[in-house]
Amino acid sequence: MILTKQYRCVHSSICQCTKGHLSEDVIFLVFRQLNWNPKLIAALSCVCKWFDDLAKRVLWKEFCKTRAPKMMLDLQSCGSHSVDGNWRALGKLLIYCSGCSGGRLFNSIQIPGHFVYRTRFSRTSGKSFLLPHCRTDVLYVSDPCEHLDQGDDGDVGFFRGVFKSFMVSKVRRMLIDRGAQLHPTAVCPYCKAKMWNMLQANMVPLTASCKLGAYEDSIEYYVCLNGHMLGICTLLPLSDSEEASESE
Amino acid sequence: MMKSYIWLQTADGSIQQVEQEVAMFCPMICHEVIQKGMGSSKNYAISLPQRVNPAMLSLILDYCRFHQVPGRSNKERKSFDEKFIRMDTKRLCELTSAADSLQLKPLVDLTSRALARIIEGKSPEEIREIFHLPDDLTEEEKLEPLKNTTDDPRIRLLNRLYAKKRKELKERQKLKVTVSCFCFYFLTLRLKKSVLMIVQLMISCHLLMETMEILKG
Numbered sequence: 001m002i003l004t005k006q007y008r009c010v011h012s013s014i015c016q017c018t019k020g021h022l023s024e025d026v027i028f029l030v031f032r033q034l035n036w037n038p039k040l041i042a043a044l045s046c047v048c049k050w051f052d053d054l055a056k057r058v059l060w061k062e063f064c065k066t067r068a069p070k071m072m073l074d075l076q077s078c079g080s081h082s083v084d085g086n087w088r089a090l091g092k093l094l095i096y097c098s099g100c101s102g103g104r105l106f107n108s109i110q111i112p113g114h115f116v117y118r119t120r121f122s123r124t125s126g127k128s129f130l131l132p133h134c135r136t137d138v139l140y141v142s143d144p145c146e147h148l149d150q151g152d153d154g155d156v157g158f159f160r161g162v163f164k165s166f167m168v169s170k171v172r173r174m175l176i177d178r179g180a181q182l183h184p185t186a187v188c189p190y191c192k193a194k195m196w197n198m199l200q201a202n203m204v205p206l207t208a209s210c211k212l213g214a215y216e217d218s219i220e221y222y223v224c225l226n227g228h229m230l231g232i233c234t235l236l237p238l239s240d241s242e243e244a245s246e247s248e
Numbered sequence: 249m250m251k252s253y254i255w256l257q258t259a260d261g262s263i264q265q266v267e268q269e270v271a272m273f274c275p276m277i278c279h280e281v282i283q284k285g286m287g288s289s290k291n292y293a294i295s296l297p298q299r300v301n302p303a304m305l306s307l308i309l310d311y312c313r314f315h316q317v318p319g320r321s322n323k324e325r326k327s328f329d330e331k332f333i334r335m336d337t338k339r340l341c342e343l344t345s346a347a348d349s350l351q352l353k354p355l356v357d358l359t360s361r362a363l364a365r366i367i368e369g370k371s372p373e374e375i376r377e378i379f380h381l382p383d384d385l386t387e388e389e390k391l392e393p394l395k396n397t398t399d400d401p402r403i404r405l406l407n408r409l410y411a412k413k414r415k416e417l418k419e420r421q422k423l424k425v426t427v428s429c430f431c432f433y434f435l436t437l438r439l440k441k442s443v444l445m446i447v448q449l450m451i452s453c454h455l456l457m458e459t460m461e462i463l464k465g
Binding site: 011012014015016020021022023025026029030031032033034037040043044046047048049050051052 | 299338341342344345348356357360361363364367368370371372375376379380381382383384385
């Protein structure tokens with residue numbers, strides 16, 4: 001038995017999960033054949049309550065584990081675990097760059113969200129986004145998704161990331177101690193939780209701009225209550241940054 | 249040469265015998281025969297998992313009967329497979345489940361691939377129709393808004409349990425405090441009593457000594 005049996009239906013009165021010929025094991029096997037195609041998982045979530053629950057509980061988890069096995073092992077180690085339902089948020093974070101729309105989060109021009117073919121997440125990069133006091137926290141950050149030639153805004157880069165065991169992290173402790181404000185309207189595009197403004201809380205270290213190859217004062221980033229991270233920066237033109245490294 | 253047979257029993261109680269080389273193609277049956285010595289007679293028939301009903305068993309044995317013959321070409325096998333999986337979706341699901349419980353990987357792969365081809369590229373409504381599933385999501389849920397984690401009935405249950413546990417602990421704490429207070433009070437009472445007793449004893453001793461003095465003279 002691949003999946004633990006659910007003895008009681010928790011979905012709806014007309015649900016078929018405990019009746020009928022279809023079992024979760026079969027769906028698991030089918031999706032394994034489909035290599036956990038995220039479009040299909042999303043389509044399945046819209047079919048019925050049972051499939052929605054199954055997607056959040058199992059399918060998105062398997063998707064994350066096959067797409068980023070080492071990262072997922074690390075995020076789940078030391079007894080930390082992603083709550084059912086946040087696998088979907090994590091899955092979306094792996095493949096979706098949220099851009100900025102309606103000037104809600106970043107006061108910038110409209111750049112629509114889009115799916116990204118491939119993203120590299122790095123724990124080492126993550127260290128550059130943490131204040132020295134918080135460097136024991138584990139943060140995975142993506143390489144910036146480049147949106148070049150955005151007029152006045154120059155070359156815009158979006159980056160996203162996720163904390164390990166955010167509930168017990170130093171960053172969260174510091175945000176609470178400093179009384180950091182939650183953004184009044186915007187919510188995390190991945191899990192729709194409220195977000196803290198790291199810039200306003202003075203928690204953006206100088207190392208971040210070096211890591212991104214961006215202008216020092218152009219970096220803004222937000223962290224949501226579940227530990228998802230979302231940021232924007234203005235990238236240095238490539239020639240400039242090359243000169244800078246030569247002069248060092 | 250006499251053919252040897254393996255005895256199999258499905259969940260509905262019916263028992264049948266199957267040629268050994270055919271049955272042994274299923275890893276689960278193979279395991280039962282070799283490791284546990286089962287299946288050699290009617291009384292020791294191998295109990296098959298619940299998901300394997302007689303109809304599914306028949307299909308699986310057809311598959312095994314064909315594929316266990318060593319001499320076949322890849323083309324022959326492929327052709328057989330293609331014809332074999334031409335059945336309605338319901339049966340395909342049941343067959344996947346049954347094959348999985350017998351650990352017959354090649355058949356599991358074949359059937360799940362067939363099911364995968366069926367649902368690939370389909371919209372939610374089409375998937376609902378294929379599997380005869382109810383349309384029980386609200387329009388809002390279909391747009392994938394976040395369900396607040398506290399809406400999850402399992403988490404609600406957990407929260408209720410935690411609240412109950414906290415209450416119990418509080419009660420136990422209160423009880424502990426009252427019990428210890430009582431013990432303390434009781435102890436001091438006893439102490440009082442013994443103090444009283446000592447005092448009484450002292451008084452009576454004193455009286456005795458006085459009487460003795462008087463008697464002495």
